[in-house]
Amino acid sequence: MSVSEASDSYWSQPSILSGGDRPVRVRDTRPAETDKGVLDAKTFDAIETEQLFNSINHAVTHAGQCVLYRSLARPGTDAAVTREKQDALRELESNPTLHEALRNFIEEMARGEKSLYELLYGTFTGGVAIDNSRAGKGEMEFSGYGYNQFLDGTGFVIDLVETVATLPQPQSAYLRTLFDAIHDFGNSRTYSLMRGPVYPAEGKFRTREEKPRLAFLTRFRPSMFKLFPMLFVLIAVSAALYFFQGVLASFGIGYLGYGILLLAVPVLPVVLIAIAASDRDSVIYPLRKLFKHSPDLARALETLGMIDEILSFHRYSQTFGGKMTLPQILESDRHSLSVTEARNPLLARINPGYVPNDISLDDAGRLLVITGPNSGGKTAYCKTVVQVQLLGQIGCYIPAAGGSLVLAEHIFYQVPDPGHLDEGIGRFGHELKRTREIFFGSTARSLVVLDELSEGTTFEEKMELSEYVLAGFYELGASTLLVTHNHELCERLQDKGIGRYLQGEFLPGGPTFRLIPGVSRVSHADRVAAALGFSKEDVEKHLAKRHL
Template identity: 60%
Template structure:
């Protein structure tokens, strides 16, 4: 890898927005969930249709809040960058192969778990004053604490200093991804923010200076993150002692020695008031401005991201260990067209509860980039399509997938359209509503897109459905996007097949029912009668009910 490509790779692993918020509220997973006006590879409807939240819960084995946020961001906003994915996979392979690296990372992440919240408390807490430090109280989404923030400042900055120090003990990795993350943690000590966090902090004309910036012989006030200040306390005690000494020694002839004790009784209760005033001053003029500087520091944001990204890698490692199934890291290709080829693929959400889950192969390549799946309901078509989208997503965040082998091209867009009852207020009915969604997908698709369409043009006549479906599918095929259609319309399949367009799979059925295997071909057989019989709504069930109803009515009449 040449120098320029190294530089590009190092910069491209950082994600925006960072998981450390620069505002006055901490980031939550809601900040990364796709929205209509703010999404990347997955739009909100696809995110919901492929059950991405359940997928996150399945693979989430993170130990830290930073790791949880990083993993969620990866899943909700995956990158289409093949180079970054390759680097991430190399890091994961090194963790699997190098026990020394793996154990060191496990210890590093585990040792930071207990104190991680202290940084959050420092950066986003509200300190309401008082001489005590209370446990945080949630009010209107804010964290409120008693005291002036001294405890949170000490613990929050110490957490960062400790993480940097511990990072220096990590073994030197070979993979570029781990090298970047380790370097980010280790070199943070060279930053201005780290020097402020480590302390001491000096105040000079409303600016903060580090130990290195302070002129050697220039006396500057030093910020001490504690409510008890030695210098003011000594001055206060010395002043009281001097007053008492004056009345005790210098004015005995006045018989006024008792005045000193009176002054002592009056001034001692004022000492806590002085402390509270100094605490409020420190909070408003030092702690709040310092933490605002910390929140806006990209160096600190990258450090916190690096902590989370290490935990994310370990989460993938733990996910792999939790499965009793064959897993693989897909071979990531950087090609102009989307591609997904998987051998013995299993659905990541179903394999835990269904150990006998039937695997299927997935082939979406330049030859068969239009895949049409036919077959009756309850045969596994939807599960197969969701498996495709979910495995694409897992592979695209650098995670293992349940399969024996795989290769993929990262998708620029993943779309999954499911039947929608429509919006009455839109004034277009189900047909118009679904066609509008298909239009949205079509005009935003690229040759590196993955599109799943669960039926097309419902709510119209058969002839119109055939015409619309045909030109839409041909359009997707010409665009070059990997497109999957689930349909019962075998006439449409035969028409496209006659023109040499598409690859065709059907649900395999035996006498006992579906095997959940996908086999080549077009299904021309309906199993509606079998399904109706299984749920007790066959023609025989209807006739029997009518007969009983008429018999009952006749008995009542007689």
């Protein structure tokens, strides 16, 4: 796949290079309320995507962290790209020489990356202080005129292009395309302007290749010490000295000419400051505006981040602990997810003894109803499903023994949210509005989790509504998980011959956090209340003390 062919699949929007007055922050790409991508804003929060990012993030460059966060917040749906990312990870596993070279490359780039942002977004306040010193409270505010930032920032980009050319050439299509993208950037006009020389002419800039061979154009040099201006000042001062020496000598006071020369000395710093200010305002600021709006530079920086993201995935698999796998990516008109010994990507990281569960969402069992005791692992299981889906969808390893999945067009997760009641519709109306949004936004390639459904209404209405809503999701073909304590609803759905049923396993010693086939008809609320010190006996003891 050529760079041009990969443009729509590999390089996503929004860009991680800002054309504004500050760099893009890592979390700037989180879904907005109006976004209609794979994740909406409510699902993004409900499935703990921020924590998932923190768990898998081993990127060392700012660009890499931005790309990784964006992958989680705005996952793609191109199965070919996901497979190619997996192939790149397999190549890193089998080729330690390439992995080590890329790791050293990314660490070297991380050391110089900040200099590019300082050039693109810094404010250069002038003065005669050392050029790269901070000038006030602003993180991107510097004394001087931007010469050091220009040299360091463009030097970082030059190092990026030149270093990639020295790396071992990868065999996987994904890494080859990324290498080619940086190589192509090295042939761009933006890179020529950054590498230099640059020739300012009539408010525009010409590269070495664009400069007419016989035209006399002044070359921009990032230093206030310019040969021709300083030579002109020196000649002017010498001419003035020669003139006054001759005139004053006729009056017998020629020695005063040296005093006049001393008075001319302060003119030199003024001239140098004027030259530097002119360079900043007419060359450095306009050039960096071109850089910030350059799609070529944006792609090069993004490519650096994508290499770092792949290395971050590899590092994640090495440090997580336990079984990790790259799931097989299937293509189908319906979503499916099949995983053996899946562990929660967040909980298993801090709990080596985390109980794994299998996941099976296929055409026959695309409606999965989960019942069981309180605190028995139902919600943790649902979050494991969506987090595993999300990791697999972005090309990352998943904590499991094996698996396969179809990329989801949409992932929805509904949780009770009584804290955001709006429009005077109450809890039931608020939850129903969210369910409606999910239903009308779902397709056969969607993954939907409904953690409790229609709680804010009567039992009869809840039964009727839940039944027709779940039947609707089943008819749509979306993979749908329902968490409920309502075993009567399960019986109605079973009568219709739809659904697969799991329950939280519960032994005399408590929940095992393993899900087994069946429908639970008890919630063990008394056990949870006792653990919290709010059982029937606790209430009676409290009341008895009040009457003493």
